[in-house]
Amino acid sequence: MQTTFDKDTYLYWYETMLLLRRFEEKAGQMYGMQKIRGFCHLYIGQEAVAAGIMTATRPDDNMITAYRDHGLAIAKGITSRECMAELYGKATGCTKGKGGSMHFFSKEKRFFGGHGIVGGQIGLGAGIAFAEQYSGTDRATICMFGDGAARQGMLHETFNMAVLWNLPVVFICENNYYAMGTSVERTSKVLDIYRLADAYDMPGDSVDGMSCEEVHKAIERAVKRAREGGGPTFLEIKTYRYRGHSMSDPAKYRTKEELEDFKLKDPINQVLEVIRANNFATEEQIEQINEKVKMEVEDAVQFAEESPWPNNDELYKDVYVDENYPFITD
Numbered sequence: 456m457q458t459t460f461d462k463d464t465y466l467y468w469y470e471t472m473l474l475l476r477r478f479e480e481k482a483g484q485m486y487g488m489q490k491i492r493g494f495c496h497l498y499i500g501q502e503a504v505a506a507g508i509m510t511a512t513r514p515d516d517n518m519i520t521a522y523r524d525h526g527l528a529i530a531k532g533i534t535s536r537e538c539m540a541e542l543y544g545k546a547t548g549c550t551k552g553k554g555g556s557m558h559f560f561s562k563e564k565r566f567f568g569g570h571g572i573v574g575g576q577i578g579l580g581a582g583i584a585f586a587e588q589y590s591g592t593d594r595a596t597i598c599m600f601g602d603g604a605a606r607q608g609m610l611h612e613t614f615n616m617a618v619l620w621n622l623p624v625v626f627i628c629e630n631n632y633y634a635m636g637t638s639v640e641r642t643s644k645v646l647d648i649y650r651l652a653d654a655y656d657m658p659g660d661s662v663d664g665m666s667c668e669e670v671h672k673a674i675e676r677a678v679k680r681a682r683e684g685g686g687p688t689f690l691e692i693k694t695y696r697y698r699g700h701s702m703s704d705p706a707k708y709r710t711k712e713e714l715e716d717f718k719l720k721d722p723i724n725q726v727l728e729v730i731r732a733n734n735f736a737t738e739e740q741i742e743q744i745n746e747k748v749k750m751e752v753e754d755a756v757q758f759a760e761e762s763p764w765p766n767n768d769e770l771y772k773d774v775y776v777d778e779n780y781p782f783i784t785d
Contacts, residue, residue, distance in 0.1 A: 460668060462735040464510055465726055468667045470744050471509065472502035472723045475526040477752045478535055482525065482542055485756065486702050491542045494571075495556045498526030500697035503722035504629055505530040507670025508597060512678055517565045517587070519580045520599040522557035523629075523696075524569040527599070532564040539755035545762035552765045553773065574600060574607030577626070581613045584624035584687075595681040597674075599627045603634030605648050614655045614689070623681035625674065626689045629664065631696045636708050649691035657689055664694030665720040695720075 479497040486495050498505070505526050508518075520527050529538055533549050541548025542556055550560050550569075559569040567583060570576040580598025587594045604610065605628050617624055628648050632639055639646055652659030658680070663669040670692060677688035695717040699706035706714075730736050736744075 460671070462733070465730050465733075465735055466744075467510065468503075468506045469723065469726045469730060469741075470748065471506045471530055472667075472726065473744065474535070474748045474751065475502045475505060475529055476723060477748050478529060478538070478755070479525060481752050481756060482539070483698070483702065485539075485542070490760075491556070492544070493555050494522070495542070495702045496523040496700065497696070497698045497702075498523055500717070500721075501629060501631065501664065501694045502526060503667045503725075504627075504664050504670055504692050504694055506722075507667045508627075508674050510667075511671045511674035512595065512597065515565060516594050516678070517567060517580075517583050517596040518599070519567040519576050519583060519596070520569065521573070521576060521601055521604060522569065522571050523601070524557065524559045528559040528561070528564075528566055528569070531561070531566040533559065533561045533566060535751050535755035536758040537561075539752075539759040540762050543759040543762070544764070545759055546765040546769070547758070547762040551769060551773070553769070574604035574609045576600065577604065577607070577609045577613045580626070581617045581622055581624055581687075584617070584622040584681075585620065588620070588623055593682045594623070595678045596622075596624045597627060598624050599629055601634060602628055602630040602632065602639055602648060603637075603642075604628075605630075605651065606642055610651070614652070614657060614687075617687040618655045618657050621684065621686040623684075624687045625677040625681060626687060628689070628691045630691050630693045632693075633696075633700065633706075633708065635700045636704060636706075638708070647691070649689055652689035657687055659689040659691070662690050662692045664692040665717075665722050665725070667722060667726060 475498055479499045483497055485491045509530050518531055525538055529535060537549040541550055541559060544552045544555060546552050550558055557569055557571045577598060577600055580596055584596040630648055649659035649661050660673060662673040673690050677690060680688055
């Protein structure tokens, strides 16, 4: 099996995606045990998007996304411990237990959320990109949203301004086909969402989101364009969530046959096949990765269980920021 990516890249993809999958499976289990409350949207099935983005970007690039954010946050470098503790609402969480599932955040890792308002982060992503352009950096900003958010007015206003100002931003629609539970076909006559970019003379493309390779190549092109002053790009990355929209969604709006067809395209299995076909790792080494991931997730749960709850005096902290506080710092 021929590949244009090296051994280390495939092993990174495998371990990263497996960690995201196992973390989310454990989060679902803990939710069922009522250890995690409130809304909870799992990333299971969409791991290739996160993994492909990471190998095509730099650690100092910015990322902002919607509320299905656990997997992207971990891929961006927030620890499993911090993420699980946040799901538990503990003080050691990545937003001190105040944000919960939908509002992961890390200034240090340049992960700017985690946003509960559908489409609200699209304008914020362009704003972050504007700040980078104004500061004269060559950082790219990855601004992500779902197919449901592609119907929001915020997208059109932001696209217009991003093109007009030539902002270094990559807009990504993670199209998992059903938004909250309504198929793309029932919400628009334009089924190829990436074509929305045409109205703004913005480069747009459709990407196989079940393939780390295709995601990486598309992101690499778009980020290069952003760094070199070429302006924004819109990528529709077609992926699939194996679970419902949230923990309360039985996903009865799709057939079992459709779900099984997409499971045949499981990105973790696809990468594992490449690893085995090219002898990138022995079965023993693969098992060591599996065990490492398992132990990391178990450790995250134990850390969350043993972490303290936030103190009452934290209630009004982090609500406002000092007017002299820089939004983006090195």
